[in-house]
Amino acid sequence: MDGASARDLSKVRLVAGHGLGALVWRKQGAAMAETHENAAVRLVAWRILPLLFAGYFTAYIDRVNVGFAALTMNAALGLNAEQYGLAAGLFFIGYVAFSVPSNLVLARLGGRTWLPILMLVWGCASLLNAWVASPMAFYVLRFLLGIGEAGLYPGLLYILAQWFPGKYRVRMLTLLILSTPFSIVVGSLISGPILLLDGMGGLAGWQWLFVLQAIPTILLGAVFWLALPDTPADAPWLPPPQKAWLVTQLAQERARREQVRRFSVSAALVSPVVWLAGLAGAGINAAAYGLILFLPQMIHALGVATQWAPLVNAIPFVITSVVMLFWGAHSDRTMERNWHAAIPAAIAGLALISCAVLTNPLAIMVALTIGVTGVFCYVAVFWAVPSAMLTGAAAAAGLALINALANIGSFFGPYIVGWVKNFTGSFSLGIMIIGCGPLVSALVAATLRSARKFEPPAT
Numbered sequence: 001m002d003g004a005s006a007r008d009l010s011k012v013r014l015v016a017g018h019g020l021g022a023l024v025w026r027k028q029g030a031a032m033a034e035t036h037e038n039a040a041v042r043l044v045a046w047r048i049l050p051l052l053f054a055g056y057f058t059a060y061i062d063r064v065n066v067g068f069a070a071l072t073m074n075a076a077l078g079l080n081a082e083q084y085g086l087a088a089g090l091f092f093i094g095y096v097a098f099s100v101p102s103n104l105v106l107a108r109l110g111g112r113t114w115l116p117i118l119m120l121v122w123g124c125a126s127l128l129n130a131w132v133a134s135p136m137a138f139y140v141l142r143f144l145l146g147i148g149e150a151g152l153y154p155g156l157l158y159i160l161a162q163w164f165p166g167k168y169r170v171r172m173l174t175l176l177i178l179s180t181p182f183s184i185v186v187g188s189l190i191s192g193p194i195l196l197l198d199g200m201g202g203l204a205g206w207q208w209l210f211v212l213q214a215i216p217t218i219l220l221g222a223v224f225w226l227a228l229p230d231t232p233a234d235a236p237w238l239p240p241p242q243k244a245w246l247v248t249q250l251a252q253e254r255a256r257r258e259q260v261r262r263f264s265v266s267a268a269l270v271s272p273v274v275w276l277a278g279l280a281g282a283g284i285n286a287a288a289y290g291l292i293l294f295l296p297q298m299i300h301a302l303g304v305a306t307q308w309a310p311l312v313n314a315i316p317f318v319i320t321s322v323v324m325l326f327w328g329a330h331s332d333r334t335m336e337r338n339w340h341a342a343i344p345a346a347i348a349g350l351a352l353i354s355c356a357v358l359t360n361p362l363a364i365m366v367a368l369t370i371g372v373t374g375v376f377c378y379v380a381v382f383w384a385v386p387s388a389m390l391t392g393a394a395a396a397a398g399l400a401l402i403n404a405l406a407n408i409g410s411f412f413g414p415y416i417v418g419w420v421k422n423f424t425g426s427f428s429l430g431i432m433i434i435g436c437g438p439l440v441s442a443l444v445a446a447t448l449r450s451a452r453k454f455e456p457p458a459t
Contacts, residue, residue, distance in 0.1 A: 119221035369432075
């Protein structure tokens, strides 16, 4: 080999060595980044998610325990089904009216300051339900409870988006929303024994229900203030490498979304996507709360004794919890949201409508279970769509507006079920009517494609 050839071969070897070294360096860097990613997400999941879960868990206990109290409270207060449905729905009037303002305050003050204040307000309102003596007093307290809880759910969604990268969002949303069926399961299991305290200390069983389930909310407010950092950069328990990765990743995702479009607060509030998402939420919430707030009474109407109704009420929500976990994980793996929301919503609607023609109690219970499961699978996925689209104060305003619009359905669902039951003496037609809501939600979810450009496809 001549000298020139040797020099050329050396250059090739040098270049190849540099290329191989760069490849190894890139692989090592990717592996290190993946290590920081896994560690950061795991730490945040263990530190932040349990707080958010506990907050929504206590809120739902305070929101829906009225369904169990109604088994004996309605007779004590002289409430008929229509009055009970109105009172249950008035919660959502206060909720809708204060949802956007409350979440804008949260965006300004931070969750660590604002959420404990909300917990104190709704905890006290729930506690005072134990001493209502008339339908009007019940109406007022349900309205105040709605004001207190107005900023919680959109606030939790806003906080979740501040802490978790997009590809984990549906799984984390699913775990957060699992607090709903979990609270109903726990509420079902503990409400029966609490109702048996009837007469103890001069209080009826339904009064003890409100007292014992409101106190944890008030105490949890102090825990939030002590344990919830406002942002990942403020978290003392995140090691510097994981903190740097998380802060950088979230900033890059926000920049990528804002390159597609950066929404102002006013633009978010008039966005057709936001309003359509709110319409879909109204349809799904009409079914959700029509079921949640009346399901114990529906089960009782199927022939289940009062003392067993809360236990049977837990069954649909146990099944729902398991299905939600798998459905949410599949949505994140595929990074597909629209059909993962539309399919369960359509199944839920058809299952509920079928209750109008079913006569066998077991078949009706199966249809109700399918309905509940489909509704919650929709909720776990579809909230990821606006969460991926909106950032900053626009996210606080837009998510709150969607939640406010959705909870218009939360008002009408229970009221319609109660009114129809009062008019016909049966729940069947009311269930069929609220079953139309998820069909509307399925149609919106299947056709709402414009928000997809804000999330990258699965890799």
